[in-house]
Amino acid sequence: MVGEPLNVNEFQELAREALPKMYNDFYAGGAEDQYTLKENVEAFRRIMIWPRILVDVSRIDMSTTVLGYKISAPILIAPTALHKLAHPEGEVATARAAAACKTIMVLSFASSCTVVEVASSCQAVRFFQLYVYKQREIAAVLVQRAERNGYKALVLTVDTPRLDNGSNLAAYANKAMDASICWKDIEWLKSITNLPILIKGVLTGEDAIKAAEVGVAGIMVSNHGARQLDYTDATINVLEEVVHAVRGRVPVFFDGGVRRGTDIFKALALGAQAVLVGRPVIFGLAAKGEYGVRQVIQMLKDELELTMALSGCPSVKDITRRHVRTERERLHAML
Numbered sequence: 257m258v259g260e261p262l263n264v265n266e267f268q269e270l271a272r273e274a275l276p277k278m279y280n281d282f283y284a285g286g287a288e289d290q291y292t293l294k295e296n297v298e299a300f301r302r303i304m305i306w307p308r309i310l311v312d313v314s315r316i317d318m319s320t321t322v323l324g325y326k327i328s329a330p331i332l333i334a335p336t337a338l339h340k341l342a343h344p345e346g347e348v349a350t351a352r353a354a355a356a357c358k359t360i361m362v363l364s365f366a367s368s369c370t371v372v373e374v375a376s377s378c379q380a381v382r383f384f385q386l387y388v389y390k391q392r393e394i395a396a397v398l399v400q401r402a403e404r405n406g407y408k409a410l411v412l413t414v415d416t417p418r419l420d421n422g423s424n425l426a427a428y429a430n431k432a433m434d435a436s437i438c439w440k441d442i443e444w445l446k447s448i449t450n451l452p453i454l455i456k457g458v459l460t461g462e463d464a465i466k467a468a469e470v471g472v473a474g475i476m477v478s479n480h481g482a483r484q485l486d487y488t489d490a491t492i493n494v495l496e497e498v499v500h501a502v503r504g505r506v507p508v509f510f511d512g513g514v515r516r517g518t519d520i521f522k523a524l525a526l527g528a529q530a531v532l533v534g535r536p537v538i539f540g541l542a543a544k545g546e547y548g549v550r551q552v553i554q555m556l557k558d559e560l561e562l563t564m565a566l567s568g569c570p571s572v573k574d575i576t577r578r579h580v581r582t583e584r585e586r587l588h589a590m591l
């Protein structure tokens with residue numbers, strides 16, 4: 257590729273050029289037929305924006321709050337494993353970029369820099385993502401270490417009783433991870449920490465209701481970037497069901513296939529409080545280190561700002577359900 261990347265998708269190409277094939281495949285790939293991997297992105301294309309005109313958009317305010325922390329735009333960094341495979345500075349570079357962009361980074365349980373290294377490298381608000389191992393004491397130690405080092409929330413990832421097959425990492429994790437964890441264990445997790453707990457990996461209204469009932473601080477609609485169960489629906493297609501089910505009791509976050517500012521606008525219109533971005537951040541990191549991650553976030557911010565201006569939404573709270581139409585709604589309107 258020649259020249260500067262013009263959008264987030266072009267970073268994928270730069271990352272492919274920068275990385276050994278094995279690492280690139282690890283980051284870019286999805287489960288089995290990779291049907292859901294494609295759908296996560298494609299499903300956004302079937303949702304159309306319905307803009308409003310003659311609204312004063314001379315000032316656009318993208319800022320929002322997540323669990324009370326003010327951030328510059330509703331774009332968080334999703335937890336993704338092993339950033340040092342992408343760049344020698346690993347998660348430290350990603351965290352610095354998060355700080356520079358005034359947003360939140362969720363550090364993966366499978367990070368290649370330690371919780372302490374990342375904490376001491378920058379002022380970014382950080383959450384810690386957790387998998388629970390069979391040896392529960394390990395989870396307790398890790399949670400308390402995250403708490404001591406200033407991480408502000410726990411993100412419990414629940415879509416991985418087993419990892420999708422194929423790597424030594426998966427083989428190891430499948431042995432170590434506790435596939436018996438269930439709803440009652442949220443009480444146990446609450447008993448070992450004072451941090452708010454978010455549940456990542458909710459895909460149905462039914463589970464969203466259970467999550468709200470056990471008292472989590474937030475729900476993340478996610479199919480793990482289509483790396484776990486293939487043939488789950490695209491996350492943008494299930495977001496609204498989850499939002500309706502929780503009826504505002506807890507905030508709903510969203511990830512999967514976010515590549516454009518218009519995607520973020522659509523997710524917010526369907527009820528997400530903010531989105532998380534996975535692969536594009538790794539591609540930015542692989543291509544250009546911290547600067548690349550900053551560029552990726554900045555591009556998404558610029559695109560969201562433009563989308564808001566052109567849609568007649570001066571602030572994120574002005575983005576409503578009436579600003580988008582799904583394919584089904586458009587077909588219905590034609591009847």
Ligand SMILES: Cc1cc2nc3c(=O)[nH]c(=O)nc-3n(C[C@H](O)[C@H](O)[C@H](O)COP(=O)(O)O)c2cc1C
Nearest residue numbers: 283334335336337364413480481512513533534535
């Ligand atoms: C290479 C890679 C590693 C990931 N590692 C983790 C992880 O350690 N923990 C976790 O909860 N999610 C993990 N995820 C899932 C992301 O948090 C997120 O759900 C997903 O990447 C969002 O989709 P996107 O990549 O299309 O933005 C990983 C995703 C990728 C691509």
